[in-house]
Amino acid sequence: MAERFGSFAAFWPYYLREHAAPATRAVHVAGTWAGVLLLLAAILVGPWWLALLAPVVGYGCAWLSHLLIERNRPATFTHPAWSLLGDLRMAWLAATGRLGAELRRQGL
Structure with missing residues (x-):
């Protein structure tokens, strides 16, 4: 059975684990960054179908990594909104060089 969380703050350590x-x-x-760039490209220059490709690329990469590397079930299936927010937060922390510090803060 899926864990229940009362807030994103409670979900975040689980997401990182x-x-x-x-x-x-x-x-x-x-x-995540490929999906964001495809979505921005669709909005700014088109064609519109790039917006449809964005979640396929973003979630496809994520789900394959869970299947082939982590060997666990993606949180998207039980916590879709918080999982997306977690993906975006993790991508931002990685891009700004703060992901390592956050992992250490969470004991990982």
């Missing part, structure tokens, strides 16, 4: 392998985090971050 589910992404313990550095390779999983790397694939997630790459997929």
Whole structure:
């Protein structure tokens, strides 16, 4: 049965534990940024169908990393909104060089 969380703050440590392998985090971050860039490209220059491709690329990378690297079930299936927020937060922390410090703060 899926864990229940009362807030994103409570979910965040669980999210990071589910992404313990550095390779999983790397694939997630790459997929998240690729999805964001595809969405921005669709909005700014088109074509519109790039917006449809954005979640396929983003979630495809994430789900494959869980299947092939982490060997666990993606949190997207039980906590879709918080999982997306976690993906975006992790990608931002990685891009700003603060992910390592956050992992240490969370005991990982």
